[in-house]
Amino acid sequence: MNIFHHFEDIVRGALGSLQTDGTLSADTDFARVTVEPPRDTSHGDISTNAAMVLAKPAGMKPRDLADKISTALEATGNFSAVSVAGPGFINMTLQPAFWQTRVADILGAGPAYGASEIGKGEKVNVEYVSANPTGPMHVGHTRGAVFGDALANLLEKAGFDVGREYYINDAGGQIGVLAESAFLRYREALGEDIGDIPEGLYPGDYLKPVGKALADAHGDKLLNMEADAREEIVRLAAVDAMMDLIREDLALLGIEHDVFFSERALHQSGKVETALQRLDGMGLIYEGVLDPPKGKKLDDWEATPQTLFRSTNFGDDFDRALKKSNGSWTYFAPDIAYHLDKYQRGYTHLIDVWGADHGGYIKRMNSAVQAITNGGAALDVKICQLVRLMRDGEPIKMSKRSGNFVTLREVVEEVGRDAVRFMMLYRKNDAPLDFDFAKVTEQSKDNAVFYVQYAHARIHSVLRNAKNDEGLKGVDLSDAALVGADLTCLVDEAELGLIKQMLQFPRVIEAAAEAHEPHRVAFYLFELASLFHSLWNKGKDQPDLRFILAEQRDVTLARLALIRATGYVIASGLGVLGVEPLEEMR
Template sequence: MFFGAQMDVFADIEKQILSTVRVLARRGVFALPAGSLPPRGLAVEPPRDPAHGDIATNAALVLARPLGRKPREIAEVLAPALAESDGIARAEVAGPGFINLTLEPAVWQSVVGAILRAGGRYGRANLGRGEKVNVEYVSANPTGPLHVGHGRGAVFGDALANLLAFVGYDVTREYYWNDAGAQIDKLLESIFLRYREALGERIGPFPDDLYPGDYLKPLGAYLAKKYGKRLLRQSEEKRLATIRDYALPVLKRAIMRTLSRLGIKHDVKFNERRLITTRDKKGRDKVGQTIADLERRGLIYRGRLAPPKGKRPDDWEDREQLLFRSTQFGDDVDRPLVKSDGSYTYFATDIAYHRSKLRRGFRQLIDVWGADHGGYVKRMKAAVAALSNGAAELDVKICQLVNLTRGGVPEKMSKRAGTFVTLDEVIDEVGRDAIRFIMLTRKNDAPLDFDFVKVVEKSRDNPVFYVQYAHARVHSVLRNAKELFDERELSMGALAKADLALLEDEGEIALIKHLAAFPRMIASAARAHEPHRIAFYLSELASAFHGQWNRGVSSPHLRFIREDNYRLTVARIALLRALSTVLATGLSLLGVAAPREMR
């Protein structure tokens, strides 16, 4: 009965509990109303306190309401029935009605075999049932190099996409290029200044609203070389088009190059320009169509907004404008769609963009944004709710700031002076693995400290190293074992026949229990859209392994390799193989390498 499709002990026990309840209901022991299984809030989980057995369930507590009986009473009936089940050694009632289950060691031991058979598929699930999910991440403007904050969103989004694909979603990784609008115009003007500079003109300090960074100089120089003074004579419109056609692809390529160094590649790159340059028969662009769409639903009107309280902008001008009724969907105020100069607001084009996602068949949307966009969440959710009639779900994941330090000293950064640390510089210095792992050692909505010294340290302090070292150490043992026994005797075939019942040391069983928790950890991380849980899990798993390894130092009979006991060694090598599989799978979801050697 154990280890069916999901290879998940906890899922199997849950099924066992539900079927036991059904049997008791059929026998008339419980009066079970139709549709009350599984009960809401049912938990089948490892208890915090090991004294409470291997698995604890609140089944009796959550069944109390539907059954109309006291939790404790239900537990007293359910527990003995469960104790009859295969694999369950004991079932005890505790507290208000918890049932603590202790499993037969054979159940835990068989987990090792299940992992070996499943290999890299261990932990996979079909939660998504092939449903399409759109994960939009990075989406930085092509106005300059990526910085560290972008890196966090990039890694987060990518790991989340990996995770969702792993549990059975049809994932599309998407990048939204803001390649239109005022910011891009300012960028193009900045490049134009660099171009004039390259022609020998003296350009003073850059105006405040332009981009002063040195990285635009080569673009200006290229244009000067290619066009000479011709751009100076062109109309502004023509000139900006020339600069745009050259500069945007260059800047975009630079961003993609940085991302690819982190192992990140998007399936779809969506250009904002498309939304305002493609027109339908009525001459409407995509944003116009979107507004018309909302208008049909009675969600567009002309009106005035009250100025924000407490912080009235100096240049506030009360005027009537085109508004989206986002308050109908939980937003705080209705939002403008057209600026005073007649162009669309960023929000308007963003609605059109999300409408495109919906029209492409996505019902689950995930946007990964930076901390400074927090105030934007409600209106975007409102827009998605409006456009989809509530059928689609948008989850916005806000990534908090990254605080860069070096040996505890804050790294000075000033966007104004152009001295911000680029993502490329960080990759150059610490490498892909460190960035990817560390970015996931904190919940996305909590600020993250990133220390250049610490993240490359080879110590317990540094979780990247700690986990990778565990993997390398496992493989070191595997290499040593191969030298002692001849290679064929430790083949996967030999491991498949290992007598796993020999894995009876409590440290070994504890290690196996960690491995057994992998599928449920994956499932919960996927449901919560929280890939950082994988990183925490891996640290704990590594800790369990390092602990067991060290027990062998003082107690030689606990070493994984026992030269005098081939059968025991084979069983332990099987355990290590299972361990290395889980470590490698977890790391691959994070996009971090699993090295076999770290000398």
């Protein structure tokens, strides 16, 4: 479906013929040859850098080689014009009929348009959100959640077999604090006056129902129970309740994971030991003492021997601790086991989506994955930079300590799922993002969500009008009928421009999937919407360019086919972003 692959083949074929006649040697490497649409449309439809890349190995001047390649390309009969330009670019131009008939392809594919096979069904694991189950999600989690979800959609669209996963940190010290906090609420539910929640515990009201449920289920039996057994019960109840809260929050964004992977279960299954033994067997674990961190004073620093992983063998800055000074595992150890587990479940591509504050963790995780899978799995950690919430141009202050943070729910309820999702994706993941409440609900071109959805709504508005048009009474306007329209009626530059932009979509999907960058889809959609709005308005100045011309049925059908196809592309792209393509906005 990506037409550029087709022309890549044609260019390779032409280069092959130059190998046959001896212009290029038989072992010429074509890896650096690209076949792309030129940035500037006045340079034609398709462009290749072949002559510039191959000039040196061929011992020729780029322009001379370009002439030869150009001749070979002309001989294929695929192009209406082939020319050499600039330092040696070869620009190819196609007959309008080629573009026009592609509209039928898009209509045929419908909302599935843009799907690609480059993933070859390979298994990709996307781990995202993975927020600690200690409370509802706040706005800080939102970006990573949306990003991971869209990336998973994108990879699916590109032909990968995607697993969406959430790692539950239900084994650490924070969970102990959570259990303690929940136990307090339990005592409260039994009628005890617990006063203020002590510093360091979770003060949120969301733990009250947990206490209530524990009281309902156990009466006062927990009060006199042995501490370990009690904590076990409270802990499980609290984590379950928190995960329910988190799942509800995620549902507000339309996010659903395939697997919720428990760190606790990992410990209990003995997989942490197994994984570490595996590293030990490779000679990558030793007992040693780390140097104190430089340039930063630590009062309680002690030079204690620790169990360390030789991450420096894999490019890390220093070796990393696997056990704490009290002998228990660090966070790192089970994480290694977890990533090994993913690999053993068949995932050769691993993607982790983290917040910016975990950036310092990337090298060691990469090292660990490289080591423990013996290079069998590739890990790509995507960092999402911070989101700055703005209201009326002023940043909203949040402090964790006071519990004064904006929750995910509050944001979604105020501006809507679509706006949240789109805006979180309308920025590169590693760039900070300002999220302005006023801006994301504004109905103007300054708000990309609106602008794209508006284009889609306008398309459906025209389709509705066509259906109700007296002059088109009884005319079949179904997709099946539109596919058969005389598409050669689409001759205006703006119409052809729109078609060409639509044909970029499969390329955008593939490039975005390979780069793990869903934001490219969002930017693409903005451009596509812009071309559509432009065409729409052209019909104001030139009535003969309007979509519905009752007295010219052929033209009307062709144009309805064009905008129906445009609607599909927008819907397809928005589908990747997880944003609804609205059919009406009034």
